[in-house]
Amino acid sequence: MAGPISLPLYEKLPQKNTVQRVLDVTIFVLLLTLLAYRILSLKSNGFSWFFALLCESWFTFVWVVILSSKWNPVVYRTYPERLLFWIDELPPVDMFVTTADPTLEPPIITVNTVLSLLAFDYPANKLACYVSDDGCSPLTFYALLEASKFAKLWVPFCKKYGIHTRAPFRYFYDEEESPHDNSTEFIREYTKMKDEYEVLRRKIEDATEKSIPCDLSSEEFVAFSDIERRNHPSIIKVILENKEGLVDGLPHLIYVSREKCPKYPHHYKAGALNVLTRVSGAMTNAPFILNVDCDMYANNSQIVFHAMCLLLGCKKGQDFAFAQSPQIFYDGLKDDPLGNQLVATQKYIGEGISGLQGPYYSGTGCFHRRKVLYGLWPDGCMETGGRSPNCVAGKLTDEGLRQSFGHSREFSKTVERILSGLSGKADCPYDLSSSAEAANQVADCGYECGTSWGTKIGWIYGSTSEDVLTGLKIHARGWRSAECKPDPPAFLGCAPSGGPASLTQQKRWVTGLLEILFSKNNPFIATLTAKLQFRQCLAYMYILSWGLRWIPELCYIALPAYCIIANSHFLPKVEEPAFLILAALFAIYNLHSLLEYCRIGLSIRTWWNNQRMGRIITMTAWFFGFLNVILKLLGLFEAVFEVTQKNQSSASGDDNHKDAGRFTFNESPIFVPATTLVLVHLVAMVKALLNLTHGRHESRIGEVICNVWVLLCFLPFLKGLFKKGKYGIPSSTICKSAALAAVFVHLCERVSIA
Numbered sequence: 001m002a003g004p005i006s007l008p009l010y011e012k013l014p015q016k017n018t019v020q021r022v023l024d025v026t027i028f029v030l031l032l033t034l035l036a037y038r039i040l041s042l043k044s045n046g047f048s049w050f051f052a053l054l055c056e057s058w059f060t061f062v063w064v065v066i067l068s069s070k071w072n073p074v075v076y077r078t079y080p081e082r083l084l085f086w087i088d089e090l091p092p093v094d095m096f097v098t099t100a101d102p103t104l105e106p107p108i109i110t111v112n113t114v115l116s117l118l119a120f121d122y123p124a125n126k127l128a129c130y131v132s133d134d135g136c137s138p139l140t141f142y143a144l145l146e147a148s149k150f151a152k153l154w155v156p157f158c159k160k161y162g163i164h165t166r167a168p169f170r171y172f173y174d175e176e177e178s179p180h181d182n183s184t185e186f187i188r189e190y191t192k193m194k195d196e197y198e199v200l201r202r203k204i205e206d207a208t209e210k211s212i213p214c215d216l217s218s219e220e221f222v223a224f225s226d227i228e229r230r231n232h233p234s235i236i237k238v239i240l241e242n243k244e245g246l247v248d249g250l251p252h253l254i255y256v257s258r259e260k261c262p263k264y265p266h267h268y269k270a271g272a273l274n275v276l277t278r279v280s281g282a283m284t285n286a287p288f289i290l291n292v293d294c295d296m297y298a299n300n301s302q303i304v305f306h307a308m309c310l311l312l313g314c315k316k317g318q319d320f321a322f323a324q325s326p327q328i329f330y331d332g333l334k335d336d337p338l339g340n341q342l343v344a345t346q347k348y349i350g351e352g353i354s355g356l357q358g359p360y361y362s363g364t365g366c367f368h369r370r371k372v373l374y375g376l377w378p379d380g381c382m383e384t385g386g387r388s389p390n391c392v393a394g395k396l397t398d399e400g401l402r403q404s405f406g407h408s409r410e411f412s413k414t415v416e417r418i419l420s421g422l423s424g425k426a427d428c429p430y431d432l433s434s435s436a437e438a439a440n441q442v443a444d445c446g447y448e449c450g451t452s453w454g455t456k457i458g459w460i461y462g463s464t465s466e467d468v469l470t471g472l473k474i475h476a477r478g479w480r481s482a483e484c485k486p487d488p489p490a491f492l493g494c495a496p497s498g499g500p501a502s503l504t505q506q507k508r509w510v511t512g513l514l515e516i517l518f519s520k521n522n523p524f525i526a527t528l529t530a531k532l533q534f535r536q537c538l539a540y541m542y543i544l545s546w547g548l549r550w551i552p553e554l555c556y557i558a559l560p561a562y563c564i565i566a567n568s569h570f571l572p573k574v575e576e577p578a579f580l581i582l583a584a585l586f587a588i589y590n591l592h593s594l595l596e597y598c599r600i601g602l603s604i605r606t607w608w609n610n611q612r613m614g615r616i617i618t619m620t621a622w623f624f625g626f627l628n629v630i631l632k633l634l635g636l637f638e639a640v641f642e643v644t645q646k647n648q649s650s651a652s653g654d655d656n657h658k659d660a661g662r663f664t665f666n667e668s669p670i671f672v673p674a675t676t677l678v679l680v681h682l683v684a685m686v687k688a689l690l691n692l693t694h695g696r697h698e699s700r701i702g703e704v705i706c707n708v709w710v711l712l713c714f715l716p717f718l719k720g721l722f723k724k725g726k727y728g729i730p731s732s733t734i735c736k737s738a739a740l741a742a743v744f745v746h747l748c749e750r751v752s753i754a
């Protein structure tokens with residue numbers, strides 16, 4: 001972009017991290033020393049020694065991955081005010097919201113997200129909001145219809161008074177966000193707005209309680225009558241249309257429920273987003289796309305400007321493929337008891353990867369370049385058919401277009417514009433109805449057959465972590481990405497509450513991540529055969545290896561119990577100098593990670609909760625994610641996308657938070673491995689105490705410390721053994737675990753006799 005003043009739109013600021021680097025390297029050196037010591041003393045020790053060596057080698061590998069990923073942290077500072085010079089030239093943005101289930105994802109949440117997007121500080125004639133409803137629910141449609149009426153009051157109100165939080169449920173119920181203006185005019189409008197929102201909320205609530213939310217025979221809803229959720233034609237409805245192209249009007253709002261048919265796989269969220277990509281292509285065809293989950297409302301009304309600074313501000317040829325905002329959660333429980341707020345991880349790993357090829361795509365809160373989603377390489381070549389048979393000097397032939405993008409002529413024309421670098425439609429389409437037919441056609445469930453959608457174009461299929469996979473494919477083509485982290489935070493979402501929900505989410509992630517690791521999209525292959533940088537590959541390994549980490553961790557956690565019961569050892573004796581290596585490792589590692597938490601203002605409790613949940617999640621969710629993938633590889637299981645229950649507490653204004661954050665259990669087998677470990681360690685502890693009273697305190701101190709540490713980490717399980725109801729482990733789980741524990745203890749004793 002050329003402008004009156006050529007000030008940069010963003011700055012890349014490397015972060016200082018000397019202390020962190022020194023500690024990271026110290027830990028690495030200690031790990032190497034430990035490995036060397038193990039190898040040298042292998043002969044004179046038993047097989048537990050060898051097992052420990054294997055585990056510690058893995059830990060060292062993980063440490064290298066972490067070290068490399070965190071080494072060069074970078075943040076980008078954006079200057080949105082500098083874009084104001086070009087306000088008329090700013091590109092349009094299509095905004096996607098996905099929702100899938102009106103019970104797990106209450107429509108009032110989706111409505112709030114949509115309202116926050118419609119109220120962006122960005123020329124309204126350059127915005128269009130597409131809502132994908134995989135639930136095909138008249139309730140969701142009704143909620144959006146009502147919300148669009150409310151939006152006509154809400155958006156002007158927000159813009160007039162410069163309201164910060166533009167999701168009404170947060171604005172009206174957040175203490176800090178109460179009226180900031182004392183004029184009688186403002187107070188009057190504020191009260192009116194609050195009442196209007198209350199009416200909207202009631203209407204949606206009432207509709208939710210009825211079995212049929214609205215009169216399905218009325219013209220607007222007739223499309224929803226007599227349909228099945230998994231078997232219905234597509235429904236596309238323009239709810240709001242900015243026909244005059246008013247800068248300060250309301251953006252377009254379009255409801256899309258793609259065609260579903262049991263015969264065709266629908267590919268969950270990735271499938272939904274690909275349909276939105278095509279429908280929006282046919283209708284508004286903006287060169288940039290923002291996608292958010294239904295529970296991620298926009299918390300910074302300037303975010304489009306911030307993102308555009310990153311996406312427009314690069315020198316030619318160094319463009320970012322996408323600008324990702326970190327996932328931050330509202331109403332997070334104090335001290336992160338479930339370890340799912342990921343603040344520290346996102347800070348250190350996030351900023352670290354920003355210094356490499358750029359952050360992972362994390363599925364929501366991300367601005368994409370449409371042409372990148374269409375498979376373009378940074379050098380202008382296409383991803384289709386090898387790298388270029390159909391690509392004549394950077395342009396696809398008509399035949400190539402049809403093969404890759406599907407048979408719709410109208411849609412192909414819009415693709416051509418995007419790929420040739422023209423922005424958007426030729427004549428800004430203020431009349432969406434003219435493209436209705438094409439939009440319907442590209443939302444058909446058979447449309448993708450034989451095309452490159454989901455393999456080379458759009459969101460990539462084959463993993464329940466479609467986000468990481470899609471981002472990986474983009475990085476593999478050599479694109480870079482940027483982290484967009486303005487203040488206040490760009491988007492806020494809700495994290496699952498309760499043990500089981502949180503673990504189900506983690507299990508789905510890990511299943512998806514392993515699906516990537518065990519496929520041809522593995523990052524090492526991408527480094528060897530495409531343009532994924534080596535350290536970016538390691539950074540991907542950081543998350544892709546989550547699902548493997550339970551193997552060495554399980555062994556390492558079992559070792560101290562085994563050693564105590566079988567009278568063996570896997571650690572050097574206290575009086576041996578080598579014990580110091582382990583003691584130092586343990587102390588420095590924990591202090592270092594504690595320091596990392598404190599440095600960004602997190603509490604010691606948060607640190608401990610995260611350490612503890614780290615162990616628990618590995619032994620439960622990641623373990624089962626791994627099993628899922630093995631079953632899938634054996635063809636015995638198909639991974640499904642289990643939608644996370646969204647919490648409605650702040651949407652409805654009640655505050656039922658007393659016991660939130662206490663770990664809860666259910667009948668799921670996911671709790672068996674951790675329960676077994678706890679039982680085994682209890683036996684070990686008793687054995688250790690008995691040894692002590694018999695005066696046999698041989699130097700097993702190291703093993704005993706480990707034993708206590710493990711029990712501390714799994715304290716929620718230890719307590720769960722003695723509690724009833726959802727805070728207690730179900731007795732069936734305890735029985736299964738006890739049986740497994742008995743087998744283990746028996747085996748240990750057999751070994752010790754032999």
Ligand SMILES: O=c1ccn([C@@H]2O[C@H](COP(=O)(O)OP(=O)(O)O[C@H]3O[C@H](CO)[C@@H](O)[C@H](O)[C@H]3O)[C@@H](O)[C@H]2O)c(=O)[nH]1
Nearest residue numbers: 098099100134268269272293294362363364464465643644
């Ligand atoms: O068939 C489906 C299933 C899900 N979704 C949508 O996908 C989004 C994410 O689902 P959610 O249950 O909230 O999953 P989370 O675990 O919270 O999502 C995280 O992990 C996902 C990958 O597993 C990413 O896609 C998300 O962006 C990321 O926030 C929601 O908007 C859903 O409505 C669909 O549109 N269709």
Ligand SMILES: [Mn+2]
Nearest residue numbers: 293295494644
């Ligand atoms: Mn979510």
